Amino acid sequence: MNKTFKIYAVIFIVVMIMLALLEVNKKETTDWRKNFDINEKSPFGLFVFNNEAEGLFKKVLKKEDRTPYEYYSLYKKKPHNIVVIENELDAESWKKILDQVSNGSDAMLIINRNVPKEISDSIGYYDSDISFEEENVLKLTDKKYQNDFVKLDKFPSGRGFSFIKPKVQILGKTVEKKNTDQANFIKIKFGMGNIYVHCEPLFLTNYYLLKPGNIKYTQNVFSYLPDRETIWFVPDGSKSSRFFMRFILSNPALKYAWWIFLGGLILFIFFNAKRKQRVVPIAEPLRNTSMDFVKSIGNLYLQEGDFHDMMAKKAQYFLNKVRMDLLIDTQNLDSEFAKKLHLKTGKPAEIIEEAIILIKKAQDPYASVLKEDLIRMNKLLDEILK
Structure with missing residues (x-):
């Protein structure tokens, strides 16, 4: 073992020890990103809702990771329920959903910013930021649900409906101390079916569902859908969960160990792949003495x-x-x-x-x-x- 290799080995060991000490002393941090991922246990993931969804819908619940455009292009369905929760869909998929609703299906759209403007215009509403308050309360307008509400005390979106067509029915509101109530849950008659749009999906996340009493508000929201087959179009995250590195990268300790291993391997290959030979001396060309x-x-x-x-x-x-x-x-x-x-x-x-x-x-x-x-x-x- 030559001297150079020993030096790099010592440097590598010191770096690993420093990283290990940093990892041991690192404080656990909470991921407050609004990911709305059915596999995430972070505060704003949908892991709890995903596990409770089977019991929430009395009839058959089918989770579909294909887009509505792909699904409805292959299958002709009788009237059913459609659920979309913070899912990025293309315009053609939204049109397929509207076609199903016009033929008798009901759609529950619990979504913040992902509906294209031309689709929301055709349904009959405009949404925008209506509040910057740090806390507010979600309540339903039906008197029988007055005792069931959700208090949003962590990063509410402040979204609401700034314009609603006259025939649109308001089912829920955002209540604030300093501002007037703003509509956040509406029902639109569309053809032979109905479209329900809720613009504050936070009430479905792990953080709020695990708080006592909040589950009642969720049950009340979905109670507007009739008892029949429900198709929930989930994002394509289930495919990424099959990635063989997902478990390692999702665990902080394993993730750091993996990157340290890769870094050490690259350093080892780099320094050992260099050609080992004696330094070639520079040969001065023969001088022309004729001049x-x-x-x-x-x-x-x-x-x-x-x-x-x-x-x-x-x-x-x-x-x-x-x-x-x-x-x-x-x-x-x-x-x-x-x-x-x-x-x-x-x-x-x-x-x-x-x-x-x-x-x-x-x-x-x-x-x-x-x-x-x-x-x-x-x-x-x-x-x-x-």
Whole structure:
């Protein structure tokens, strides 16, 4: 076991110990989210109602996780009861429900915000936020139910019906100390059936159903439905409960252990998957010493100041280049030579004539050569061979 692996192992163990201590000392928190899930035991889940629903409905209760559109597209049903509790449905499913109600079925919609506006308009109501009070009371308008009510002391939605058509019957209200009563439970005659809409589904949650006396209000609300087969369209949460990780992820301790295990596994794979080899040293490329040699020779000639010798060597190099590349005889630097050089290089005749004069001057051992002559000849010869 190398030193690096030991360091990472120690870090991993320390992190696990810290997480374990945090988990042990963590205070249990309550999930107050309004999930309305039939499998949730949190305050605003529907676990209690789901277990008591069979006894609440005297006839057969059928829970259906398909959408109303899918269900009624496959089956033709005689008049029955329809229950929808905080279920996200598409517009086509709502239309199927309205079709069933118009043919004699009754629908109980205990729902807050999920009815499309075009559907609620066709039924005959508008709902909106009517209150921001922290507490209110749900009561039914029927005198025989006056003693049965639910006090909402935890996060009431404050929803109510701001507009109701004249023929709509008000069955329940939200009662507050500082405000006038607001309708929250209505009955609408629709074709051959009835639609019941309650806009405060909190009274069905675990928190309120477990309080003494509140179950009576729930029974009274559903008593408006006739005694016949009831179909409850529940959200598709039952399918997610079959997910093999659901139990682990729903338990905080197991969930933390699972994520720690995955994190450790990823770290282990990451650090052990790295290729293990010696560091490859950087190889410096071989240096081109030819350029250094040329610079040294150039500096030598420059220090000596022998411009004549430098012109002679430049002229010699140029004539050799002309013989090898252009195949021109350089024995006689006459007009014939100048003509051939002009034809093969395409350079102006004046430049070639001036260059030939400077070459002859470089070849004359007794000629007086200046630095300017060397510079000029070098420029001309480079221009010709360019």
